[in-house]
Amino acid sequence: MAKKPDVVVRVRFDQERIEQLVTVDEFVGAIVGNFGTLVQVLSKMVIDEKDEYVDPEEGRKRIGKIPVGELRRLTEGMAKSLRDALVNPQSASGS
Numbered sequence: 014m015a016k017k018p019d020v021v022v023r024v025r026f027d028q029e030r031i032e033q034l035v036t037v038d039e040f041v042g043a044i045v046g047n048f049g050t051l052v053q054v055l056s057k058m059v060i061d062e063k064d065e066y067v068d069p070e071e072g073r074k075r076i077g078k079i080p081v082g083e084l085r086r087l088t089e090g091m092a093k094s095l096r097d098a099l100v101n102p103q104s105a106s107g108s
Contacts, residue, residue, distance in 0.1 A: 020078045024058040024087050026094035028101075030066065031058075040095055048084075052076055054095075055087055 034057045035043075042050025052073070059072030067075070076087070 020075070022075045022079055022083070022087060023060050024055055024091075025060050025064070025066075026058055026091060028094065028098050031095060031098040034069070035095070035098070040099065043095055044092060051084070051088060051091070054091070058091075 035054055039050050039054050043054045055076055056072035057066075057069045059067050059069075059075055061067050066072075079087075
């Protein structure tokens with residue numbers, strides 16, 4: 014049996030962060046399950062041991078070190094969070 018990796022990556026899906034950092038192309042790609050886009054979006058949602066967001070580049074490095082099997086754990090709830098950001102925006106913008 015293979016040893017479980019020591020790398021632990023934690024993510025937090027904050028609606029405001031999604032609205033500010035996730036592009037339309039990333040949104041669509043993540044919803045349809047494009048692996049590369051899922052990694053891009055997840056990279057923007059990685060938090061450190063102090064529960065603070067890390068720079069997306071650092072987040073990408075951390076995600077790159079985990080086994081592919083861990084992707085499912087990280088993406089749980091992501092689709093719902095992305096849809097909520099589109100359907101129920103926190104801040105209304107002027108028309």
